[in-house]
Amino acid sequence: MARTRQQTPAPSPAGLAAAEPADIQRLVEDLDGMLNRLRLGAIREQLDGLLEEAARRQLNLREALAWLCAAEVASKEQRRLSMAMTIARFPFVRTLEGFEFEAQPSIDPGKIRDLATCRWVANGDNVVLLGPPGVGKTHLEVALGREAVARGYTVQFTTAMELLGSLVKGQQQGTLEARLSQYSKPKLLIIDELGYLPLEPQAGHLFFQLISRRYEQGSVLISSNRPVEEWDEVFGDQVVAAAILDRLMHHSHVVTIRGDSYRLREKRRAGLFRTPAGGSSSAGIGGLPPPTPAKEA
Numbered sequence: 475m476a477r478t479r480q481q482t483p484a485p486s487p488a489g490l491a492a493a494e495p496a497d498i499q500r501l502v503e504d505l506d507g508m509l510n511r512l513r514l515g516a517i518r519e520q521l522d523g524l525l526e527e528a529a530r531r532q533l534n535l536r537e538a539l540a541w542l543c544a545a546e547v548a549s550k551e552q553r554r555l556s557m558a559m560t561i562a563r564f565p566f567v568r569t570l571e572g573f574e575f576e577a578q579p580s581i582d583p584g585k586i587r588d589l590a591t592c593r594w595v596a597n598g599d600n601v602v603l604l605g606p607p608g609v610g611k612t613h614l615e616v617a618l619g620r621e622a623v624a625r626g627y628t629v630q631f632t633t634a635m636e637l638l639g640s641l642v643k644g645q646q647q648g649t650l651e652a653r654l655s656q657y658s659k660p661k662l663l664i665i666d667e668l669g670y671l672p673l674e675p676q677a678g679h680l681f682f683q684l685i686s687r688r689y690e691q692g693s694v695l696i697s698s699n700r701p702v703e704e705w706d707e708v709f710g711d712q713v714v715a716a717a718i719l720d721r722l723m724h725h726s727h728v729v730t731i732r733g734d735s736y737r738l739r740e741k742r743r744a745g746l747f748r749t750p751a752g753g754s755s756s757a758g759i760g761g762l763p764p765p766t767p768a769k770e771a
């Protein structure tokens with residue numbers, strides 16, 4: 475009895491060379507289908523270019539396979555990164571490369587570079603950034619947050635107002651537990667701008683509950699324009715503030731930034747504001763001089 479012909483013979487290079495155009499067309503379609511089924515989207519989309527490049531480089535089969543896989547891995551990593559960045563909800567894109575350390579001499583660049591390794595995130599430690607408005611706290615939070623995302627940690631950025639507003643609402647609507655566990659999930663929670671605006675009376679208690687949950691589990695990166703000695707005023711309760719600081723500061727790195735607002739510095743450079751008399755600019759609210767409009771020319 476005649477043997478049934480194999481439906482899809484494994485193509486050999488010699489077979490391919492002799493194949494009819496119709497066979498090649500079918501092979502291309504089959505391959506496309508298999509790449510789709512295996513979810514190898516990058517290889518599928520760039521197949522012709524990748525194969526041409528592999529041929530140009532005279533790669534052997536093993537090398538060519540590794541080259542194709544590397545393209546797929548790079549594309550999947552890129553997608554993971556951009557999805558994680560979206561989930562983190564950073565307010566803008568800022569990087570450590572874009573941070574001018576010369577403009578803020580009170581910051582030790584070595585300390586920031588050490589923080590950029592994210593060992594503190596791996597250990598569940600906290601970072602507290604203190605300083606007046608405009609000195610780069612949010613910039614550093616975003617830049618360090620992006621480093622953490624790049625290293626595969628889950629990150630969420632929020633402001634103190636948004637976070638505490640959500641917890642207060644949760645308490646009123648009976649959904650506090652869900653909200654606390656939502657904010658406890660990311661390995662790194664970034665809380666921006668504590669102390670800028672007055673908090674609701676119960677906010678301190680709610681914040682304490684969140685910090686207790688995250689204690690030694692996940693990291694908190696928090697920024698404030700108020701020194702920690704004033705946090706009892708921020709939370710309106712000395713006992714609660716002390717309990718929050720006790721947990722937050724236990725395993726923590728504190729970066730205190732002193733100096734001029736970068737925003738006003740840029741404006742001064744552009745001639746919009748006068749340089750403060752005597753060259754010193756440490757007077758005024760939060761170390762910030764009152765801006766003096768430049769005279770009309």
Ligand code: ADP
Nearest residue numbers: 572573574577607608609610611612613736737
């Ligand atoms: P803060 O959060 O302390 O109020 P920001 O981080 O929002 O200050 O900084 C205000 C603006 O100035 C941002 O656009 C930020 O990127 C920029 N900026 C601040 N400090 C620096 C710096 N040292 N180098 C580069 N840009 C800076």
Ligand code: MG
Nearest residue numbers: 611612666667
């Ligand atoms: Mg800020």
